[in-house]
Amino acid sequence: MKIAINTSDINSTSVNNETVKRIIFSSQKNSDYNQLVKLRLTLLVVFSAVITFLTANSGHAVNWFDLSMLATGGFLVVASSNGLNQIIEKNYDALMLRTANRPLATGRMGVTEAAIASLIFGVAGVSIIGIFLNPLCGILAFVSLVLYAFVYTPLKRITPLSVFVGAFPGALPTLLGWVAYTGNITSGALILFGVQFLWQFPHFWSIAWMLDEDYKRAGFKMLPMFGKDKKSALQILAFTVLLIPIGFLPTMEGFTGIISGCVAMIAGLYLSYLAFRLFQTCENKDAKKLMFACFLYLPLVQICFLLDKI
Numbered sequence: 001m002k003i004a005i006n007t008s009d010i011n012s013t014s015v016n017n018e019t020v021k022r023i024i025f026s027s028q029k030n031s032d033y034n035q036l037v038k039l040r041l042t043l044l045v046v047f048s049a050v051i052t053f054l055t056a057n058s059g060h061a062v063n064w065f066d067l068s069m070l071a072t073g074g075f076l077v078v079a080s081s082n083g084l085n086q087i088i089e090k091n092y093d094a095l096m097l098r099t100a101n102r103p104l105a106t107g108r109m110g111v112t113e114a115a116i117a118s119l120i121f122g123v124a125g126v127s128i129i130g131i132f133l134n135p136l137c138g139i140l141a142f143v144s145l146v147l148y149a150f151v152y153t154p155l156k157r158i159t160p161l162s163v164f165v166g167a168f169p170g171a172l173p174t175l176l177g178w179v180a181y182t183g184n185i186t187s188g189a190l191i192l193f194g195v196q197f198l199w200q201f202p203h204f205w206s207i208a209w210m211l212d213e214d215y216k217r218a219g220f221k222m223l224p225m226f227g228k229d230k231k232s233a234l235q236i237l238a239f240t241v242l243l244i245p246i247g248f249l250p251t252m253e254g255f256t257g258i259i260s261g262c263v264a265m266i267a268g269l270y271l272s273y274l275a276f277r278l279f280q281t282c283e284n285k286d287a288k289k290l291m292f293a294c295f296l297y298l299p300l301v302q303i304c305f306l307l308d309k310i
Contacts, residue, residue, distance in 0.1 A: 032103035036086060036114060037079035037121070045173050049074045051302045052177030052192055058309040063181075069132040070180045074173065076125030077141045081169070083118030084149035087111055092157070092218035098211060133180045140176050144169040156220045163204055163222060171197035188255045192305070194246050195264075196298065201239035202275055203294035205232070209278070209287035233279040236290075240275040243297075244268035250305060260308035264301045271297055
């Protein structure tokens with residue numbers, strides 16, 4: 001008895017299997033690059049630069065080309081910074097639960113591939129900003145990249161002061177957005193920079209409080225006094241309280257109206273209350289409340305500054 005084999009069915013099945021493999025590989029590669037550039041974080045940083053550009057531009061027609069160059073270049077610079085950060089911390093990421101599945105930590109992506117991609121992102125991003133916007137913008141973008149990748153990143157295992165150093169590149173997107181429109185650094189730019197600079201301390205320290213054990217696995221010294229104690233909580237509270245006056249400073253300087261100033265003060269008071277609760281209890285649940293409140297604080301205040309200036 002002869003069994004007929006339809007070779008066309010076999011070939012079709014083989015093609016289908018190859019197609020599925022390609023789709024799975026493509027999906028995984030996209031996911032790996034999303035993790036490499038920290039897509040959500042990068043978009044939040046770009047939002048900060050864009051909304052500051054619009055705030056500086058308030059009352060005038062928007063130059064959409066400049067805005068698109070700022071968003072594109074800013075995205076690439078931050079993506080490069082995050083990629084370089086993960087290359088440097090590859091072995092340490094593998095030790096932490098939060099980062100163990102990153103592409104470099106697992107070996108799904110090689111260091112060479114990540115380095116080439118990060119270099120391309122960085123050169124392209126700084127070039128776009130420096131050429132299509134202005135040279136000062138390009139310098140700020142380059143300084144931000146270098147500070148984050150090559151100063152802040154290695155300092156994380158040496159001293160808690162790394163958070164202070166990291167707050168500078170973390171707040172530079174506000175200067176970048178302002179200078180992209182005005183071409184220079186004014187008092188308004190420095191005030192908005194100050195708000196985002198100070199905001200980073202309760203924001204990051206509340207995260208570090210919750211992830212303290214994870215950070216310790218990699219030897220990262222992220223909390224201000226090396227541990228989850230009253231001294232660290234008091235320092236978090238002190239920096240959070242500073243957000244109250246600086247949030248009202250744009251109103252005092254006549255940069256924005258009274259409404260945004262009041263919103264910023266109330267938001268700062270609420271963050272300070274949550275930081276005080278953390279100081280009282282030193283518990284993760286209160287650090288988590290502060291963390292989520294910080295997530296809301298910055299976009300809320302920045303949007304209010306913009307709307308109050310229109």
